[in-house]
Amino acid sequence: MSRSLTLLKGAPGARILGFGDYRPRRIVTNDEISQRVDTTDEWIRTRVGIAERRFAGEDESVVDMSVAAAGKALATSGVLASDIDTVIVATCTPPAPIPGLAPEVAHRLGINAAGAFDLNAACAGFCYGLASAADAIRGGSSQYALVIGAERLTDWTDQDDRGTCIIFGDGAGAAVVAASVDPGIGPVVWGSDGEKSRAISVADRASFMEMDGRAVYRWATTRLAESAHRACELAGVSMSDIDVFVPHQANLRIVESMVRTLKLGHNVAVARDIVVSGNTSSASIPLALTAMIERGEVKTGDVALLLGFGAGLTYAGQVIICP
Amino acid sequence: MATTEEIQSGLAEILEEVAGVLPADATPEKSFTEDLDVDSLSMVEIATAVEDKFGVAIPDDELANIRTVGDAISFIEKNQS
Numbered sequence: 001m002s003r004s005l006t007l008l009k010g011a012p013g014a015r016i017l018g019f020g021d022y023r024p025r026r027i028v029t030n031d032e033i034s035q036r037v038d039t040t041d042e043w044i045r046t047r048v049g050i051a052e053r054r055f056a057g058e059d060e061s062v063v064d065m066s067v068a069a070a071g072k073a074l075a076t077s078g079v080l081a082s083d084i085d086t087v088i089v090a091t092c093t094p095p096a097p098i099p100g101l102a103p104e105v106a107h108r109l110g111i112n113a114a115g116a117f118d119l120n121a122a123c124a125g126f127c128y129g130l131a132s133a134a135d136a137i138r139g140g141s142s143q144y145a146l147v148i149g150a151e152r153l154t155d156w157t158d159q160d161d162r163g164t165c166i167i168f169g170d171g172a173g174a175a176v177v178a179a180s181v182d183p184g185i186g187p188v189v190w191g192s193d194g195e196k197s198r199a200i201s202v203a204d205r206a207s208f209m210e211m212d213g214r215a216v217y218r219w220a221t222t223r224l225a226e227s228a229h230r231a232c233e234l235a236g237v238s239m240s241d242i243d244v245f246v247p248h249q250a251n252l253r254i255v256e257s258m259v260r261t262l263k264l265g266h267n268v269a270v271a272r273d274i275v276v277s278g279n280t281s282s283a284s285i286p287l288a289l290t291a292m293i294e295r296g297e298v299k300t301g302d303v304a305l306l307l308g309f310g311a312g313l314t315y316a317g318q319v320i321i322c323p
Numbered sequence: 324m325a326t327t328e329e330i331q332s333g334l335a336e337i338l339e340e341v342a343g344v345l346p347a348d349a350t351p352e353k354s355f356t357e358d359l360d361v362d363s364l365s366m367v368e369i370a371t372a373v374e375d376k377f378g379v380a381i382p383d384d385e386l387a388n389i390r391t392v393g394d395a396i397s398f399i400e401k402n403q404s
Contacts, residue, residue, distance in 0.1 A: 218367045218371065
């Protein structure tokens with residue numbers, strides 16, 4: 001007979017108690033970009049749907065922005081830093097590979113000896129992090145977790161390449177996730193397509209981001225609807241129950257295409273934060289949600305469908321109940 | 324199997340719907356990007372619509388070689404099942 005080990009009895013479910021964000025101070029308009037590269041405000045607005053984005057300054061590192069967003073999420077949630085036992089930083093743009101950023105983020109927030117790690121699932125990172133936190137809570141490894149998506153994409157973007165420099169921005173968003181008897185984070189539908197690993201990549205440490213926009217656009221607009229439907233099905237809701245749709249903010253045309261494909265009604269609040277933030281990879285979903293909550297577009301108890309997708313290629317989606 | 328005329332008019336419909344191109348402008352010699360102001364992402368939407376309408380598969384590398392309306396028509400003619 002093989003030996004077996006004792007397991008913890010985890011919580012029945014996990015729930016998000018609050019969101020927070022950090023938007024870098026410097027706003028970069030399309031007009032500013034068009035002074036540097038051959039493009040126009042009109043072209044950028046119609047082709048990618050971006051009006052402005054934020055560029056992080058020297059005192060706005062990935063860790064700085066993570067701490068600020070997480071601090072705001074803690075304050076919104078009414079949870080003490082000392083209650084947090086797990087910190088997950090989803091990022092694909094750390095300044096260096098070693099050490100991971102999560103331990104320093106935890107330390108600066110005053111969280112003692114939290115389980116802390118970085119997670120790289122690119123633009124799907126926040127949804128991967130949320131799923132990891134929820135499952136850790138259900139498995140008994142965690143009671144209160146912080147999930148942060150934070151990026152300085154401008155560090156890895158060639159500001160003379162008009163194909164990419166118009167798109168990417170910086171920022172951070174965070175959520176406090178807690179054990180709950182009422183599950184408020186549905187099962188994740190996650191996956192990857194490593195055959196397209198070169199579709200979005202930084203070749204080496206001396207290179208900038210390169211993207212095959214056409215391939216990514218096609219993949220995102222044709223392959224992901226099925227996962228969105230599956231996430232709803234697994235959470236026990238139908239697409240018509242969705243109050244809020246928050247896809248990764250890659251390109252406004254992808255957002256609009258998904259809204260059409262999923263046949264979401266006019267009463268659904270759709271995240272279009274890309275207009276003022278650009279593409280901020282793992283930060284885009286919590287940045288968008290925080291702003292929508294602050295503007296009153298999203299209310300407590302609303303059913304939201306999150307859908308992250310990006311480099312890898314990776315994707316992850318889940319249904320959540322909004323705090 | 325759609326005839327050349329059917330392909331041309333079907334493609335013109337797609338071009339009008341996706342990119343607002345007037346059917347009269349969608350003549351074979353026209354370049355999508357230079358003459359009809361269709362950008363690369365709209366090309367993807369057109370390709371997806373063409374795939375649905377004509378039952379052809381247009382891989383990304385093939386799509387990159389389709390420059391004119393005529394290129395698209397002959398691709399569909401050759402590959403339709």
